[in-house]
Amino acid sequence: MKYGIIGTAGHVDHGKTCLIRALTGIDTDRLKEEKKRGITIELGFAWMDFPKGERVGIVDVPGHEKFVKNMLAGVAGMDMVMLVVAADEGIMPQTVEHLDILSILGVRCGVIVITKTDAADPELTELVEEDVRELVKGTFLEDAPVVPVSVYRNQGIDRLRDTLYQLYRDLPGHKETRAFRLPVDRVFTLKGFGTVVTGTLFGGRIKKEQEAYLYPENTSVKIRSIQVHETNVEEAHAGQRVALNLPDRKKQEIRRGDVVALKNSMYPTMMADVSLTVLRHTQRSVKNGSRVHVYHGTRELLGKVILLDRDELKAGETCYAQLRLEEETVLEKGERFVIRFYSPAETIGGGTVLDICPRKHKRNDQKALEACRIKESGTREEMLELSAWEHWGSFFTLEELAGRSALDKSGLKHTAEKLAERKILVRLNENLYIHRQEMDFYRKRAEAVLDEFHKANPLKEGMGIEELRSRMKLADGKLADDILAVLKTEKVIKEEHGLISKKRFRVVLKEDEDAMVKEILNHYLDEGFAPLATELYLKEHRNQKKFPAVFTSLLNKKALIRLDVQYCVHRDYYEKAKTAFREMAEKKPEVALGEYRDYLGCSRKVAVALLEHFDKNGFTRKTEGGRVLKASGK
Structure with a gap:
């Protein structure tokens, strides 16, 4: 069965929460302050059943400018959106900002809902529709259906429900071949159960009693029970709204933005290589070193933007950059993010993550820029070669390289062998390959160590293997032996009587x-x-x-x-x-x-x-x- 999430977007007081209540019968405002003030402050959640038994999750986001960070946490995992515009007010600032955010984060499907038609005459409603049509030109909503509704008169609700179903049927299903991850958007405690976290499940499936890890802390958690739309289940699937009971954790140990995922599937980092775009209609630009708010998944962070090929990124422009964050987080290659100015808080752009574990780059470094190009659009062979080169000295297995570079693991061994045949990679063992340049580095080091030894000890047949390992600064004995085995095969060194010497070295007696x-x-x-x-x-x-x-x-x-x-x-x-x-x-x-x-x-x-x-x-x-x-x- 296919699963999906529908979200709302739009300015404050344009009727998003009332619209969800009309569609589902569920009031998503749960806080006393929300009831008192009549506006949504935190994320709200509901669900709706479609004709063939499909149940979709619905996320209600706040529309007030002060709560944009909460809205951003809710967008994570949305498959389609209802952009809500009130007929009596028309386009407002958060209408525009929410549309920008949805576009940056890659939402690709939605419907435009004109609410409060009972509060405006038909001419005004038509005028608002024209304005919205003009606003969404060039965005993913350019050809989206427009549905006028009145919650109080129950007009247009059935049509909206049918429209949502038609759009839902055409959505691609979520892939369950990937490892699961759940960005946490809410943490609370239930008496008798302990800590519960909620979020939209990205990729894969998650089972009851399964052992998982909490990132970026990178520690294990036990999943005692799972709920989907307040129903206990044995497993949850990608695209579902999920609640996990984590009894071995206290509420204060988890926060919004943490991620529950499989062991060794995520890599905590404080840097990311990205493709960054500034909104085309903003009056601002991003200067090198700008301090910004970074939003990805359900997480909000502070960080600096390092532009790799220029001093300033202007409206509508795109370039490669490096985000240097002020605390650890976990990202995935291909994940979208949004940046907002540090002060005043204003959405100015965003982009796509290219590398989750990069090295610190120098600006205007052509090698770094070419590496970003490969990370964005390179071939499979180019990306594996680059990953091996960039993780020089780490001795990661093919699986680890694949995980850090977001490479599909299927057929990876074949790709590595092809690169080894072309003498781009060197095979150390069954699942470990290093870049040829790294192997050349170890060859030169071994030759230098042995040259020095032979010069000082002309009558000795060679150096003991333990001493050579130590002098080459290869602490892992197995890895050292693998490297020395390659050097023997390539006839750089030889071993006789347990002693290592250069291949052509001979004791010459006077x-x-x-x-x-x-x-x-x-x-x-x-x-x-x-x-x-x-x-x-x-x-x-x-x-x-x-x-x-x-x-x-x-x-x-x-x-x-x-x-x-x-x-x-x-x-x-x-x-x-x-x-x-x-x-x-x-x-x-x-x-x-x-x-x-x-x-x-x-x-x-x-x-x-x-x-x-x-x-x-x-x-x-x-x-x-x-x-x-x-x-x-x-």
């Missing part, structure tokens, strides 16, 4: 260093399974400055095997020790330490060092009676 290598290797070949303690051996050569570095390089190359802090052996003897253990393990269920020592003809300390090294590297496994080969031991 003549004296080469002599030391031969001396060390010959020494350990001669010593076999009776090596001198490493500390003592190095101490014997303390007068040779390069000796420790050459010794370490042989360890890095695995020409020497360090068993423990005390002993090293030549690689050939290490392999002989492994072969000896295999031979013994084939004949005995367990190999005892003493037996192994005797078999090698070495000291107990060296035998212990060898066996513990075997254990550590998965070649053997210790048992109560000795050691056995591990199943995977080679």
